[in-house]
Amino acid sequence: MYTKLKLLSGAAILSIFATPAFAQQETAAGTNINNQATVSFTVGGTNGTATSNTATFVVDKKVNLSVVAVGGPTRVAVGSNDQVTTWTVTNLTNSTQDIRLTADQQNVSIPLLGTDDFNVSNMRIFRDTNNNGQWDAGDAQITYLDELAADASVTVFIVANIPNTPGVKAAIVGLQGTVAAGGSAGSLGADLVATSILTPDSPTTVDVVFADDANLLDQLRDGKHWAFNAYVIDSAVVSVLKTSRVISDPYNLLVNPKAIPGATMEYCLSVSNAGPGIATGMALSDIVPANTTYVPGSIVVGTPGTGTCILLGTSEDDDATGADESDPVGGSFDTGTKTVRGALGSVLPSTTVNVAFRVTIN
Structure with a gap:
């Protein structure tokens, strides 16, 4: 009913x-x-009860x-x-x-x-x-x-x-x-x-x-x-937008650099949750493309609400462990599969979290 x-x-x-x-x-x-009541009385000097x-x-x-x-x-x-x-x-x-x-x-x-x-x-x-x-x-x-x-x-x-x-x-x-x-x-x-x-x-x-x-x-x-x-x-509509830009090249340096061999490129992956629910356990992975080499220590994972992909720091240097680079907010690079990973955790509705990393053109 x-x-x-x-x-x-x-x-x-x-x-x-x-x-x-x-x-x-x-x-x-x-x-x-x-309930029962008792009455005491005296009649002619004699006590009585009722x-x-x-x-x-x-x-x-x-x-x-x-x-x-x-x-x-x-x-x-x-x-x-x-x-x-x-x-x-x-x-x-x-x-x-x-x-x-x-x-x-x-x-x-x-x-x-x-x-x-x-x-x-x-x-x-x-x-x-x-x-x-x-x-x-x-x-x-x-x-x-x-x-x-x-x-x-x-x-x-x-x-x-x-x-x-x-x-x-x-x-x-x-x-x-x-x-x-x-x-x-x-x-x-x-x-x-x-x-x-x-x-x-x-x-x-x-x-x-x-x-x-x-x-x-x-x-x-x-x-x-x-x-x-x-x-x-508690559903969530999640989308990912990926962009790239040239950071520098060996000849023009930082002045209007071009995407030539030896240039450094930055990828930005913007992960958005349109709601209505919270997206939990979100994890991003991206295989470094052919003809490029990952720049060690370049992964940056933003915090909820981050709206730009400007690198703010670097993480630990690579070693030979396979999953060998991590930063305090959940980024890592697997040298075996050449995969960048970002642990985003829980992303609130109407929130965007960004992951950025850099490569050089071979």
């Missing part, structure tokens, strides 16, 4: 990353509270729960499967209850999560069976929490597949908890129904009173609670 909405209230936005509300220990529903009957009432059921998304959006790649969002469900009712769980996708715009523009598939809910905070093979797929004790909290996961659709950015998902009847282990009880406010309190009957807050997709005091999170595509 995909619920289509357009606007999220300020209160609902705050509830997305709220901390679970843990109530103080409350008297359990169904508890009998008894004892009242026992007044008894039973504590009613105060129904409440909390569903909270743990952490921010889950960053995923296009076409990836079994991607996980994490949630915490807490039973704030003063008795043991079943909690029915519903995973859904919300076509909403949430400033903290983004704008929903693609649909996930194969959404499933798992309980963190081994309590390690991570979805793994030991976790059980569920549709409800069975016999969750009062004030107990459980971690659950929504696991879903991401479509192989270029250009998409975010899918907003929700998890709803609904308080259901407890008392029968191994089976889901019926959703609780509040006792009518038109019905007087019965001292011998456990009435049901909903005490939960309103949220985006549920009403005030309806025994339900929603929370929201998102899958955000």
Whole structure:
């Protein structure tokens, strides 16, 4: 089911990353509270006592729960499967209850999560069976929490597949908890129904009173609670632009040098990330072209944001190790394959990093 909405209230936005509300220990529903009074008196110099009957009432059921998304959006790649969002469900009712769980996708715009523009598939809910905070093979797929004790909290996961659709950015998902009847282990009880406010309190009957807050997709005091999170595509569009220029030649030196044998040429490779995600583990390689010789110590790897290819320094001299030249920011030259390498690391969106090196013309 995909619920289509357009606007999220300020209160609902705050509830997305709220901390679970843990109530103080409350008297359990169904508890009998008894009270008896004694009167002391004197009649004609004789002391006496009188004892009242026992007044008894039973504590009613105060129904409440909390569903909270743990952490921010889950960053995923296009076409990836079994991607996980994490949630915490807490039973704030003063008795043991079943909690029915519903995973859904919300076509909403949430400033903290983004704008929903693609649909996930194969959404499933798992309980963190081994309590390690991570979805793994030991976790059980569920549709409800069975016999969750009062004030107990459980971690659950929504696991879903991401479509192989270029250009998409975010899918907003929700998890709803609904308080259901407890008392029968191994089976889901019926959703609780509040006792009518038109019905007087019965001292011998456990009435049901909903005490939960309103949220985006549920009403005030309806025994339900929603929370929201998102899958955000962490893709990156990377491009490389390579240019060359003459630095000097043996005759004109630095004055309008020409690309003649013996001249020094500088190559500049500009690596750009157009986003929207961060490109990680980026590594550049370039084989020195035929009819040229690499200039030892000439590799310079820029830092993020570098926009020019002006050599600022040199690195260590060559030796005979094969991958034998490196500088402090990740450049190296492999003499065996005549390959220049640059370790660029993580490149932020809308950022360019440059790698420069020099050769001489044979």
